[in-house]
Amino acid sequence: MHIHAAILWEQGQPLSVEPAELDGPGPGELLVEIKAAGVCHSDLHAARGDWAMKVPVVLGHEGAGIVREVGPSVTRVREGDHVVLCWAPACGVCPPCKEGRAVLCDRLEKVTYRNKLPSGAARLHARGKDVAPFLGTACFSDFVIVSEEAAVPVAQDLRFDALATLGCAVLTGVGAVTNAARVTAGSRVVVIGAGGIGLNVIQGAAIDKCDLIIAIDLRPAPLALATQFGATHTVHVGTGVGVQEAVRELTGGRGADFVFDTVGSPATLTTAIACTRKGGAVVLTGLSRQDAQGSIPMFPFVMQEKRLIGSVYGSGQPLKDIPRLVSLYQDGRLKLNELVSRTYALDKVNDALSALAASDGARGVIRW
Ligand SMILES: [Zn+2]
Ligand SMILES: [Zn+2]
Structure with a gap:
């Protein structure tokens, strides 16, 4: 499908919001329409070149949206679910996962921290090249393909910009x-x-x-x-x-x-x-x-x-911790709306990164 995404073609340069091509979901994957994406210091580190990585890449790892299509063998998530994205999709079977330390999952080092989906497939393309998904999440984009473990279904009556912050800053x-x-x-x-x-x-x-x-x-x-x-x-x-x-x-x-x-x-x-x-x-x-x-x-x-x-990333088990945080928010005990200090359209993503670099407080969120 045709989408728009904010692509980093060269570290140290601004992101370019431009047309891109996204394939459909493979086994164990989901197509998610992004509704909000927080702008985090990790995006800034990547954009500035503080952390070396392969380009082109689409940044963004703190997102929330709606599942539009599920691939074969997906069981936990359904089409139409509202989801918070989790940038550390754990495999569930490696030694740290079995110890209950999902954020230390061995698979993260092999794929996610190399900006690959767990399947290894390249689903996003632009200008005739494969584009890497930052932390397998890449939510500075209209739509994303993520693995099933990277999406946590939540109640449908909650603000997406507030939900997005749960996916990184709040959990951490x-x-x-x-x-x-x-x-x-x-x-x-x-x-x-x-x-x-x-x-x-x-x-x-x-x-x-x-x-x-x-x-x-x-x-x-x-x-x-x-x-x-x-x-x-x-x-x-x-x-x-x-x-x-x-x-x-x-x-x-x-x-x-x-x-x-x-x-x-x-x-x-x-x-x-x-x-x-x-x-x-x-x-x-x-x-x-x-x-x-x-x-x-x-x-x-x-x-x-x-x-x-x-x-x-909060040292716990995101798939359990994120729903617990949603309950605290619903009970009025966790402030999320107040975290969102400014919202931007996707084509203003560079302004959002500059504001973060100037450190003027709380969180900028891209909203669709
Ligand atoms: Zn983050
Ligand atoms: Zn694991």
């Missing part, structure tokens, strides 16, 4: 709190970075009844939003306030039980470790450049029994 942020850190009620947490992931760490901590939720950012606008999402205190970096001193003061001199680094730079990791109390944990969710190295002051790390936890 809330899951870091519940699945990776397993915070308990009354915990004192620090969240470095109040962007798309950080705001969701903050609301996850609020849902789990943390006592103290300290949001830290360089920018005033995200800090105002952080308060709306449940932060009890904010620290505006660069206004003469030392982050470590501020956290120490707010925690009675002890440091935080959990520090979430959603930025993922060597400098923020250093700050995160310094702000953690004895026996506390740093949870690292921010994706850095592929070659970034952080450092750890080893002696105090051992003496104070600190822990460092990496967390990708």
Whole structure:
């Protein structure tokens, strides 16, 4: 079928929204009409060339839409279902999948992280070339082919732009709190970075009844939003306030039980470790450049029994976690509408990426 998609022909250059050709779904695959797609830092990393990848590629991995056709042997999803896309479609049979750690599925490294569908088929073409689907999702496009495991059916009366955010930012942020850190009620947490992931760490901590939720950012606008999402205190970096001193003061001199680094730079990791109390944990969710190295002051790390936890895509099982998040949204306990700060048409996708690069808060969403 003829569609329009935002194609990255060369990293470091703008995306080109242009006609493309999409084949129908093969076995275990679905054709999904995209209704909304969030613009995430991972798209920006790929577009800028922070992560090397083969082009041409269609970016976008945080989407929601309607299933229009199902391929042979599809059982979990039906035509007409409203779905949230999951960019980590797990195989269900490898050792990590059997351990319940779907986000570490071995198949992801073989296909999804190489921007291929699990079937290996090339379904999207433009200018006579095959176009790779970023993370097997490629939702900066009118329609996509995804594997059955990459679509989670949800209720039909919910806003697509709100649903789209569940597919990456919300799952990543809330899951870091519940699945990776397993915070308990009354915990004192620090969240470095109040962007798309950080705001969701903050609301996850609020849902789990943390006592103290300290949001830290360089920018005033995200800090105002952080308060709306449940932060009890904010620290505006660069206004003469030392982050470590501020956290120490707010925690009675002890440091935080959990520090979430959603930025993922060597400098923020250093700050995160310094702000953690004895026996506390740093949870690292921010994706850095592929070659970034952080450092750890080893002696105090051992003496104070600190822990460092990496967390990708919410550290859980997206096919179970996404429906649970939808219920929280339906109960009014999870803010999704408020996350969507701006919406764009597909042909304005480069503006959305520029706004994200300027980091002006919350989430831009492409809407059809
Ligand atoms: Zn993302
Ligand atoms: Zn697996």
